Amino acid sequence: MLVAVLCVCVAACASSPTTEDPDRPPPDFALVLTVAERGARAERPAALRPAQYVLTADGVLRAAVGPGATHDLLPAPTARLTPAQRRQLWPLVVAAGLDRPDASLEPEEEAQDTPLNTSSPPHDARLTTALTGYGRTTRQSFTLAERPAAGPLLDALAGLRGDPAAAPATPVEPPPNPY
Numbered sequence: 330m331l332v333a334v335l336c337v338c339v340a341a342c343a344s345s346p347t348t349e350d351p352d353r354p355p356p357d358f359a360l361v362l363t364v365a366e367r368g369a370r371a372e373r374p375a376a377l378r379p380a381q382y383v384l385t386a387d388g389v390l391r392a393a394v395g396p397g398a399t400h401d402l403l404p405a406p407t408a409r410l411t412p413a414q415r416r417q418l419w420p421l422v423v424a425a426g427l428d429r430p431d432a433s434l435e436p437e438e439e440a441q442d443t444p445l446n447t448s449s450p451p452h453d454a455r456l457t458t459a460l461t462g463y464g465r466t467t468r469q470s471f472t473l474a475e476r477p478a479a480g481p482l483l484d485a486l487a488g489l490r491g492d493p494a495a496a497p498a499t500p501v502e503p504p505p506n507p508y
Contacts, residue, residue: 354419355462360384360427362486363400365455377454377473382486386461388415392490400457407491418485425479427460430467456483 349355364380381398383391388411393404410418422428456479457470473480 349463351423352420354415354422357386357461357464358384358415358419359386359461360418360422361400361459362483363398363457364483365399365457377483380487382490384410384415384418384486388412390486390489390491392486394487394490408489410489414489418482418489421482421485422460425476425482427458427467427469427479427482428462430465 360382361384362380362382364377378394379396379398380392380394381400381402381404383404385391388409389406390408390410391404392407393402398404453472453474455470455472456476458468460467460469471479473483
């Protein structure tokens with residue numbers, strides 16, 4: 330009997346389930362959000378110009394804005410978010426539906442950097458996201474016309490980014506082959 334109780338206790342300690350609280354960001358909350366370049370659109374609001382935002386689990390926000398800011402860049406750090414700022418972003422992530430795996434893309438289905446149809450409204454943009462939380466990554470690609478609830482999240486990231494012009498983006502290069 331004692332062995333059975335000990336086995337149950339060890340199994341319970343080993344599994345230590347993670348409680349998902351929809352009101353709080355996961356401890357490993359990280360986000361990559363790319364606003365795809367869609368040609369010269371001078372009338373496009375600043376928040377919808379090409380951009381790459383990378384929020385790491387330790388609260389570092391990296392941002393690159395302007396032509397050439399694509400998913401192939403690792404932007405330089407532009408801000409360190411406080412725990413309160415990260416908690417303020419989480420409801421925007423949930424409202425945008427980025428936490429729902431049913432709306433996700435498989436990696437091979439990720440959107441390519443192709444121009445929008447020229448008849449698309451100037452206030453629209455293609456967003457590609459990768460959200461990590463509770464050990465899972467959910468990838469999505471959509472336009473703001475398809476998911477307008479993502480607009481406040483994009484605005485918040487743009488407001489938190491600091492001055493990305495002060496820290497230039499760095500192209501992502503594969504690690505050297507050790508062999």
